Amino acid sequence: MSYERNNIRKMLGYSSGEQPGSADSIKLNTNENPYPPSPNVLKAGTKFQYNNLRLYPDGNADGLRRAISQLHSVSPTNVLATRGGDELLRLLVTTFVDPGKKIGMTYPTYSLYPVLAEIQDCPIESVELNSDWKVPDHFASDMNDKGVKLCFLVNPHSPTGTFTTKAKIEEIANELDSILVIDEAYIDFIDDQFQSCIDLIPRHDNLIVLRTLSKGYSLAGLRVGYGIAQEELIHPMLTKTKDSYNLDQISQVIATCALEDQEHKRKCSTLIKASRNKLQEGLEKLGLAVAPSQANFLLVTIPDQFQLTAYDLYKELKTKNIFVRYFNMPRLEDKLRISVGLPEQNKKLIKIIEPLLYRPK
Amino acid sequence: MSYERNNIRKMLGYSSGEQPGSADSIKLNTNENPYPPSPNVLKAGTKFQYNNLRLYPDGNADGLRRAISQLHSVSPTNVLATRGGDELLRLLVTTFVDPGKKIGMTYPTYSLYPVLAEIQDCPIESVELNSDWKVPDHFASDMNDKGVKLCFLVNPHSPTGTFTTKAKIEEIANELDSILVIDEAYIDFIDDQFQSCIDLIPRHDNLIVLRTLSKGYSLAGLRVGYGIAQEELIHPMLTKTKDSYNLDQISQVIATCALEDQEHKRKCSTLIKASRNKLQEGLEKLGLAVAPSQANFLLVTIPDQFQLTAYDLYKELKTKNIFVRYFNMPRLEDKLRISVGLPEQNKKLIKIIEPLLYRPK
Numbered sequence: 001m002s003y004e005r006n007n008i009r010k011m012l013g014y015s016s017g018e019q020p021g022s023a024d025s026i027k028l029n030t031n032e033n034p035y036p037p038s039p040n041v042l043k044a045g046t047k048f049q050y051n052n053l054r055l056y057p058d059g060n061a062d063g064l065r066r067a068i069s070q071l072h073s074v075s076p077t078n079v080l081a082t083r084g085g086d087e088l089l090r091l092l093v094t095t096f097v098d099p100g101k102k103i104g105m106t107y108p109t110y111s112l113y114p115v116l117a118e119i120q121d122c123p124i125e126s127v128e129l130n131s132d133w134k135v136p137d138h139f140a141s142d143m144n145d146k147g148v149k150l151c152f153l154v155n156p157h158s159p160t161g162t163f164t165t166k167a168k169i170e171e172i173a174n175e176l177d178s179i180l181v182i183d184e185a186y187i188d189f190i191d192d193q194f195q196s197c198i199d200l201i202p203r204h205d206n207l208i209v210l211r212t213l214s215k216g217y218s219l220a221g222l223r224v225g226y227g228i229a230q231e232e233l234i235h236p237m238l239t240k241t242k243d244s245y246n247l248d249q250i251s252q253v254i255a256t257c258a259l260e261d262q263e264h265k266r267k268c269s270t271l272i273k274a275s276r277n278k279l280q281e282g283l284e285k286l287g288l289a290v291a292p293s294q295a296n297f298l299l300v301t302i303p304d305q306f307q308l309t310a311y312d313l314y315k316e317l318k319t320k321n322i323f324v325r326y327f328n329m330p331r332l333e334d335k336l337r338i339s340v341g342l343p344e345q346n347k348k349l350i351k352i353i354e355p356l357l358y359r360p361k
Numbered sequence: 362m363s364y365e366r367n368n369i370r371k372m373l374g375y376s377s378g379e380q381p382g383s384a385d386s387i388k389l390n391t392n393e394n395p396y397p398p399s400p401n402v403l404k405a406g407t408k409f410q411y412n413n414l415r416l417y418p419d420g421n422a423d424g425l426r427r428a429i430s431q432l433h434s435v436s437p438t439n440v441l442a443t444r445g446g447d448e449l450l451r452l453l454v455t456t457f458v459d460p461g462k463k464i465g466m467t468y469p470t471y472s473l474y475p476v477l478a479e480i481q482d483c484p485i486e487s488v489e490l491n492s493d494w495k496v497p498d499h500f501a502s503d504m505n506d507k508g509v510k511l512c513f514l515v516n517p518h519s520p521t522g523t524f525t526t527k528a529k530i531e532e533i534a535n536e537l538d539s540i541l542v543i544d545e546a547y548i549d550f551i552d553d554q555f556q557s558c559i560d561l562i563p564r565h566d567n568l569i570v571l572r573t574l575s576k577g578y579s580l581a582g583l584r585v586g587y588g589i590a591q592e593e594l595i596h597p598m599l600t601k602t603k604d605s606y607n608l609d610q611i612s613q614v615i616a617t618c619a620l621e622d623q624e625h626k627r628k629c630s631t632l633i634k635a636s637r638n639k640l641q642e643g644l645e646k647l648g649l650a651v652a653p654s655q656a657n658f659l660l661v662t663i664p665d666q667f668q669l670t671a672y673d674l675y676k677e678l679k680t681k682n683i684f685v686r687y688f689n690m691p692r693l694e695d696k697l698r699i700s701v702g703l704p705e706q707n708k709k710l711i712k713i714i715e716p717l718l719y720r721p722k
Contacts, residue, residue, distance in 0.1 A: 054398060221414040248609075
């Protein structure tokens, strides 16, 4: 006998990038940071008082929330610390959207959003991105017309790397009748002329900004993220819907130390941005089309002129122990998403791709 | 404007035991283990490769699930590793119970169960425990009559410490039309003549057993628990409804090491059981009534003959930096739940309680 709810039985679940077993593979498929985390992390981990683990952690993660609030010049009451950005995304759905109500997003987008909607049994309303991957001007009015309760926008966008300006986000927040989640998972890789939209929060009670330590802080393995919003959005998640002790003691300590080393993050991000530009040039020189990216990855099109498809190239690279991401979805079938690796990894990638593209079939 | 769902707006949230700020307080209010975790934990934490945190953890926690499956002689496909027992409880609700459908439990019970039901917008059906805190014989038939989709039983029971035998659990599992969750959070403290019901699982497709490392393994601060059931119950939670990377790298490693040191757990549990019996004797000598307990806590009644109420005693102890748990709920108002501490803490507790009980008002 199957006990699953009907909506769960029908759904497939989130499919994350492959985890190659071998340590010498080049892993450019899940947008991990190629540099190690701050040296503070190692220090914190080794001097941590492991015997204290017999006690429950601080359920509200007050120390970590204080560090986050100082970093962004907001009050701790505007901050929720979560187990990766993923927990925040789930809490937003379970706290603010009744089953059967609609959740809005763009197409394409981060593939976890539709999965979270399915778990809550919420229909999805998608607005197609423009041909240049920009959010169309009618996004907010479409969402209002459809009666969505919550909209997800990932910015910089995944899987394209496109950035939506703060001014444009503010227009959307103004027009939208529902909650607007701006998922800034990749914000640490934007160029200096662009800006986060955290400072829009005091003016918009429907805006919540997601951050994660997985990308910019090289801590994907730690699972810490956070949300910033007006207290009315934070409070019900903090006091009612999150698991009582969502963050263990060690994560709270390590995350706090990592946040305190902004210099390390800036240095690594600067290197990654330089590599991104270089990798883009290299790929373009091979005749591939690359979308302008403000993230730590590139969306690369394999034009028809080549003998092999994007999927062929993905498989060929895999046989050579290089992992990139292929999405078998409309508008993405002829593309690969490639994380920016270390300079030598990016070089090796180019070197391996070139003969594959020009090899006679 | 408030964006909360109606059911969330109306609910209060889980209230956990106080976390005293001072390290020299005696904390007997959240059933933490008074002994430190296995020395393996410290070793694992200090030799962990912190630079690897830049990579995502294993989303399925395969290594940890293998260790759990070996410990219980089941297949890894029968195991889900979770962020504390709390995550498993939440996943059971969100995976198997549609909003509006009923969730069954006893009264009293672990106070998180009704909170999880409220978040999912599920009505609660409660069956009163007998006067000796045993599960009444009509529990399963009542639950079937009410049409519940999932039942929670905590065994040993919280907050009373009462144990339900394996034979009785099997009767309930047999009769019940719905999923039966046996929350064995406190199972590491039962006396030798009693048994876990994990080995009933091959015969019952509706049975899932919860375990946690918080109590027996002294790892409340780490947040690791697990569920064991037939694959049909485990699979949808593992592949669809849990957060993709629910357990960080460090927790997976530390939990695995702790599970491998069964000897340490056994030694500490033996000490705690001896202390429990001694504490019970001491409290009874003072004229207090103590329910027989198979857990690491005692439910203590302050009889009417004394000048002060249970709540008075709770407050008095708090002024003396001793924290115990008071539940302002029917059948519990004249009682305190007291965790078993270190021998010297238990002695101090008795010594401080005595004059309070016999002090003229």
